[in-house]
Amino acid sequence: MKHTAARSLALRLLILFFCLGLALYYGQLAVRGARFASYPTNRHVYADGRLVRAGAITDRNGVVLAHTQDGQRLFNENAEIRQATVHAVGDLEGYVSTGVHTAFWAELTGYDAVNGLYSGNGAGHNMQLTLDADLCVTAWRALGRRAGTVGVFNYNTGEILCMVSTPTFDPQLASADAGSQKGVYVNRLLSGSYAPGSVFKVVTALSVLQNLPDAQTRTFTCQRGVTIEDEWLSCLGNHGTVDLQTALVKSCNAAFAQFALAVGRENLTRTAQSVGFDRTLTMDGIACTQSHYEGIGARSIDFGWSGIGQYNDTVNPFQYMTFMGAIAGGGSCARPHLVAGTDSLPGKARLLANRGRVNMMRRDHAQVLGDMMRKAVTDHYGDWQFNGLELCAKTGTAEIGDRDTPHSWFVGFCRAESKPYAFVVVVENAGSGLGAASSIAARVLQAAPSAE
């Protein structure tokens, strides 16, 4: 029967294709299983499209931000805390894609590829965040009705104490109802992308320190602006002859454009990339929007503008907060993270994989940059607002077209030992950085708890 059996080729092919199909199916299940299982009709963990079976989420002080009780998912009873933390904690319907409820869905519900959604006790795994709920409320109140974001983290430990994005909504209610406000589901700290304005001058200054041997002695002239290849680049003041430090303190456009030209397109681009531009940064494995710097190929006038945070520059607030942390930490800092701990085993592994330090620059450069930013506060912004913080900071006023009011930026860090915090504040369409953003930063940093 050898001859006849050999002709059962169709059966052999069928067996082969069946096995291939099985491999494909199980491969797909391994890769996309969590996404399948987190579809909101899955009654193992959802009811009426809202997550119900998941562990509790608490802040750094044990304040319950969300938990499940009697088959119902409840957020904190305080509406202000709910709204101030919704972008960090996330909603139950998956609208806030970077929130813990969505980004840590598997860890919270106890899903893994081996056990699926089986749970011996019918509950998920708990999770503690590094957030301080009260500080978030302070930031949320300070932002008020304006759209924007406040991020504060401890550059020694990496703990994010404050992560607020506005506009916001109450996750206890149906998420879809909040959709009328523009960008309400977006966590602007992680997913925002803004023109940076003058805060970018810190990057240019770093590049100057890295690339010009006479960085701290070289001077340029400002006459309410400067002419670059027959085109005018305007400045807000007539600063005269300025060196790097004065230029940063007075935020002189003309000087920084000339510094940028002196450094060159390649060098400035390399510096930008070394501090996180054009790279995807992650927070606990959650991908943030990339910051973007484009100097190479630009005309000289455009390159000049790019050196002072205009042209095509865009900045993600989380990236800038990390950058500030690195300056504060002497060139490197602990990676910012949101989750302090969890009793989920895969969760622990994930946290471990996302810890560590980010290294961005040399220690002496960080020291000089910090000193210049400190001087900007003492000489220019007014240290009286920031009593006891030893604040080092830089303002930004990001022009976003002729008709719209500019975005207001304030970034920096405290040198006070009790408050080792780096921060970023962006307020959309709020005008000068010295004003809206800086006063919010002052309120939040004063309210921030002292680090142990």
Added chain:
Amino acid sequence: MHGLYPFYLAASRWVLPALAVLVALFWVAYFRAARPPKRVIARFADSQGASYPVTVAEGFVGRGRRCDVALPDETVQKAHAVFYQKNGGWWIASRRGDVTVNDVPADGPVPLMDGDMLTLGRTALTFVCNDPEQEDISSFTPPTGALLLVLLTLFQAVMGGQLCLRYWTELPLMLPVCFGALIAGEWLYFLVGRWIPHFHMLMEIPVLYLTTLGLAVCACASPENLYKQLICALLGMAGYIGFTLLLRKESWCYALRFVVAGITLAVLLFTALFGTRIFGARNWLSIAGFSLQPSEFAKIAFVFVGACGLYVTTQKRLNRWFFLAFAAAVMGSLVLMVDFGAVAIFFVALVIILLMRLTDVRLVGALVAAAVVAGVLVTVLYPYVASRFGAWLHVWEVADAAGYQQTRTLIAAASGGLLGVGGGNGYLSGIAAAETDLVFGVVSEEWGGLIALGAALCFVALGVLARRLAENTRSAFYAIGVCAAAGMMLFQAALNLFGSTDLLPLTGVTMMFVSRGGTSLMAAFWLMAYFKAAEARPHGLETERRRYY
């Protein structure tokens, strides 16, 4: 629910997959150990002293590498002639080249006697019918598979135990009775079977594994049908034994083929015209309160007629056309029933049967081409088929409409992980047709991805086994029967499994043995008779032994 259930569940969800893995490993070892030895039952000797042993009761002689008697002679055709045992003697018939027996040109089948001189091309051969030096293979006893059955019984007991505790108050009697009866039935079968020479359980183990899963799914999804499912399983086993006995009488089958074909066509046409429509297909027949699906039994008849129609190795042209006409009529009535999943399954069986027997590849090619055209026509003529194809490969975009069943299956399978959430704790079984069309998802969710993988591998095992049986069985009738049966089961399993998980378009066919449904279960058991009949008589040893040796 019994108080111990949570603890039992926590332990048994690890124990069950472990047992399933053990069963699979032991089955593979068993499969290797139970390979039947080759036995020389005749030989051809040439003038140079070379000897060509014959180890099969039907085979080809020729130049081809795959011939049972391969001659190194350029003047011999690749498949020159065919020899076989029939009615107590050996026969030879030319196929592609001329044969002379004792210098008389053979025109049609010619009996071969011990010592006959044959000429094929330039090769002269002497036929030696009775080889005095043959080893006695009646001493070969394949392992009985008792250990494998013990493991399987453990698996069934643990599974049944989990369900008993889960439905402690709801189904206090039904579950122990059903699992007990299944276990008792299989052990009775095994103990009786041990008296049959060369008996082994290679085919039965996968089938019983699948049947067990079917019972478990039925117990959770629709307990009211559990007794029916059990009775159909037992009836299926009984029918399978009877059908195996019939299949062993090759000449009876040959005589019966017109009757079987006629009855099958009549019932199918009757169903197509007067049947009941359930879930889009008009393939149900209700007689005196019992409803059944004749197309399930048609699968058995189709293989039967197909294997018979090409039974005599020197097939007649008439036989071929008779089978093709029958196949066309069967598939035509299935189209009338709007049961396109079944049409596809029959078509696969048709291709397997034709390829195994015909050298006319062009005919098969033409058939496949015709099938493609027909498939396109169907999607044009039947909008609901088109809509199912429309959702294929992007079910998540239409997750609550045309992709509903597939997405729910994938959600369930992911929720079950590798170990499952426990029988009766899933949610997929609540949606329509879950325990039939989406049964793979139900098994994955409740019993876990490993046990579900085991179910899929059962069909692979049956396919591999069919190929081995075909190689060693007595005649083309059994070889074709077992390959066609295995092909049908495998293809149907593929349609079910990959259809519900969106690798193929969803066609709404059942998974044999696992899906709930009495007719389908019984028919699946009967189909297994092709396996048992093929293995029951390796080398024609059983019934015809005394006459030849």
